[in-house]
Amino acid sequence: MNFYTILKTSINSLSTNKLRSGLTLLGIIIGILSVISLMGMGKGFEKSVTDTIESLGTNLIFISPSRDSRSGAQTIISLKDVQVLADERKNTSIKSVTPELIQMGKLNFGNNWKYTQVYGITQNYKDVRNLEMKYGSFLSDIHVENISEVAVLGFKAANELLGNRNPIGQYVKINGRSMMVIGVLKEKGGGFGGVSIDDRALIPVTTAHFRFSSNNTTPGTVNLNSIVVEAINSESVNKALLEATSVLRFNHKIGADEDDDFQILNQQDILETFQTITQGITIFLGAVAGISLLVGGIGVMNIMLVSVTERTREIGIRKSLGAKRKDILLQFVSESIVLSSLGGMVGIFLGWVSLYFIGQVKIGDDLFNTEFTLDIVLLSFGVSAITGLFFGIFPAVRASKLQPVDALRYQ
Amino acid sequence: MIKLNNVSKIYELSGIQVNAVKSVSLNINQGEFVSIMGPSGSGKSTMMNILGCLDIPSTGEYFLDGTEIGSLTDNQLSEIRGEKVGFIFQTYNLLPRISAIDNVMMGLSYISNSNNKEKAEIALEKVGLKDRMGHKPVEMSGGEQQRVSIARALVKNPRIVLADEPTGALDTKTGSEIMEILSGLNSESQITVLIVTHEPHIAEQTNRIISFRDGEVIKDESIK
Numbered sequence: 001m002n003f004y005t006i007l008k009t010s011i012n013s014l015s016t017n018k019l020r021s022g023l024t025l026l027g028i029i030i031g032i033l034s035v036i037s038l039m040g041m042g043k044g045f046e047k048s049v050t051d052t053i054e055s056l057g058t059n060l061i062f063i064s065p066s067r068d069s070r071s072g073a074q075t076i077i078s079l080k081d082v083q084v085l086a087d088e089r090k091n092t093s094i095k096s097v098t099p100e101l102i103q104m105g106k107l108n109f110g111n112n113w114k115y116t117q118v119y120g121i122t123q124n125y126k127d128v129r130n131l132e133m134k135y136g137s138f139l140s141d142i143h144v145e146n147i148s149e150v151a152v153l154g155f156k157a158a159n160e161l162l163g164n165r166n167p168i169g170q171y172v173k174i175n176g177r178s179m180m181v182i183g184v185l186k187e188k189g190g191g192f193g194g195v196s197i198d199d200r201a202l203i204p205v206t207t208a209h210f211r212f213s214s215n216n217t218t219p220g221t222v223n224l225n226s227i228v229v230e231a232i233n234s235e236s237v238n239k240a241l242l243e244a245t246s247v248l249r250f251n252h253k254i255g256a257d258e259d260d261d262f263q264i265l266n267q268q269d270i271l272e273t274f275q276t277i278t279q280g281i282t283i284f285l286g287a288v289a290g291i292s293l294l295v296g297g298i299g300v301m302n303i304m305l306v307s308v309t310e311r312t313r314e315i316g317i318r319k320s321l322g323a324k325r326k327d328i329l330l331q332f333v334s335e336s337i338v339l340s341s342l343g344g345m346v347g348i349f350l351g352w353v354s355l356y357f358i359g360q361v362k363i364g365d366d367l368f369n370t371e372f373t374l375d376i377v378l379l380s381f382g383v384s385a386i387t388g389l390f391f392g393i394f395p396a397v398r399a400s401k402l403q404p405v406d407a408l409r410y411q
Numbered sequence: 412m413i414k415l416n417n418v419s420k421i422y423e424l425s426g427i428q429v430n431a432v433k434s435v436s437l438n439i440n441q442g443e444f445v446s447i448m449g450p451s452g453s454g455k456s457t458m459m460n461i462l463g464c465l466d467i468p469s470t471g472e473y474f475l476d477g478t479e480i481g482s483l484t485d486n487q488l489s490e491i492r493g494e495k496v497g498f499i500f501q502t503y504n505l506l507p508r509i510s511a512i513d514n515v516m517m518g519l520s521y522i523s524n525s526n527n528k529e530k531a532e533i534a535l536e537k538v539g540l541k542d543r544m545g546h547k548p549v550e551m552s553g554g555e556q557q558r559v560s561i562a563r564a565l566v567k568n569p570r571i572v573l574a575d576e577p578t579g580a581l582d583t584k585t586g587s588e589i590m591e592i593l594s595g596l597n598s599e600s601q602i603t604v605l606i607v608t609h610e611p612h613i614a615e616q617t618n619r620i621i622s623f624r625d626g627e628v629i630k631d632e633s634i635k
Contacts, residue, residue, distance in 0.1 A: 320504075325486065
């Protein structure tokens with residue numbers, strides 16, 4: 001029996017019982033459909049996160065406080081650290097350094113208000129984060145020195161508060177204190193969960209500390225949430241990381257046998273951390289969907305077992321006509337493979353359709369990102385074919401082992 | 412052609428041993444037209460299963476065309492059935508949902524890959540069903556169905572045709588038509604034809620009657 005005959009025979013026997021084959025198909029279709037849609041959503045999420053992190057700028061190193069290894073108290077990184085890191089004579093791989101002092105703030109303009117993150121920063125922030133101005137100018141080191149009460153607004157924040165007015169020179173209240181708007185950033189987009197620089201307000205780090213911060217600090221130090229260091233190029237990121245580490249250890253007077261009292265990560269580390277999480281989510285979603293595929297597969301096995309019992313006499317006839325074990329085995333296995341591959345193809349198509357519609361759903365201002373990639377298609381098609389093979393083999397072996405005499409006698 | 416030496420078949424049915432065939436020795440030559448007679452339970456169906464290589468003897472030897480059957484594997488038995496033996500059953504055993512021609516082609520599907528359709532058409536023409544080829548068994552009369560099953564048996568040019576009560580489910584007139592076809596098959600193509608039956612008037616149309624009772628041959632006579 002050649003491949004074509006086997007295939008034709010399979011399709012013939014499946015189509016003689018359309019309702020039953022159809023219901024079995026449905027099980028596989030739903031299984032594949034859920035694998036495709038959940039994996040597609042997971043992958044889409046993975047991609048949004050990666051894009052967002054990459055949009056923050058490249059060649060970056062992030063320094064943040066950690067916990068003291070003995071007391072467990074929160075350690076401190078300060079503006080002083082920023083100054084020593086920025087010393088170009090010592091740190092040849094570091095291009096620029098900027099502090100971040102992050103607070104929640106209420107922005108007011110007339111009747112318009114908005115809760116958002118207020119970032120205390122310096123002039124370098126613009127280059128480090130690859131920001132561009134839409135209107136006006138960015139904060140300068142003079143503003144930082146003078147603790148000026150000025151602000152630069154993100155594109156969306158400016159829009160929501162000021163509408164169509166010329167924003168430059170307007171006074172916006174931040175936590176009750178009037179600040180003059182000196183610039184508005186160009187729209188940057190990105191940001192998952194709706195938190196993007198477009199929503200934020202930027203003010204001088206000194207203003208943030210002395211006018212707003214509630215932190216109890218040693219006099220003369222300005223506590224920061226993080227310091228962002230930009231390396232001169234992507235090759236020197238690791239060298240810059242080593243330089244920054246040793247400068248900070250020296251500055252914090254950490255002994256050779258003591259641990260760092262700060263956390264230092266490069267962008268790659270952060271990306272990898274997030275990718276580990278998002279890939280975990282994708283795999284988890286895939287596994288959940290896999291369960292429904294498993295149920296579908298058991299449906300196939302169930303139907304094939306019924307089919308074997310019901311067609312015992314047919315098996316006897318075929319054996320009397322010279323069919324070998326292998327022929328009967330192949331026939332039943334191919335029936336279940338045809339069933340599950342067909343289900344797989346329909347499921348893939350419906351999965352594609354469902355991802356299209358999921359992709360139209362708005363999350364904040366962005367569309368939900370979904371991915372319909374070849375590897376997902378191949379994976380699900382492979383899984384459905386293997387499901388057919390795996391769950392088809394048991395009934396098929398059972399069929400092939402029937403003795404012709406017994407099979408012919410079966411009523 | 413067929414040679415049986417002290418063939419016995421013992422079944423175990425819920426712990427009880429049933430001796431269905433008891434040391435039977437037989438010779439049947441190429442081209443013979445033989446009937447195997449006997450009441451139900453006489454062992455004739457078991458005999459037919461052994462002769463058709465659907466089952467193997469418990470003891471004794473069975474030579475078909477010089478091959479000893481008892482020592483063959485499942486696959487070798489399938490091969491012998493496929494190439495040498497054509498079966499005709501009392502209940503026709505056609506697949507009800509595929510057409511007559513597909514049923515006949517099934518008789519070739521495990522042994523041949525070329526010109527199966529032409530061969531099947533010729534076989535159906537021989538049994539007078541050329542214009543009914545596309546019909547399914549459920550749309551055919553009993554006599555027509557039995558003729559399809561004869562076509563299925565002879566499409567591969569078997570050495571031997573085994574018919575188990577071929578007229579058992581048919582009225583007398585249709586039954587004798589079937590017998591005519593089988594007899595023609597024997598006289599024209601020199602195919603060895605064995606008919607298992609319990610009806611004396613069917614047995615009388617063959618050339619030799621082997622009578623079974625309680626698993627033993629009690630009479631073996633040539634009548635023509």
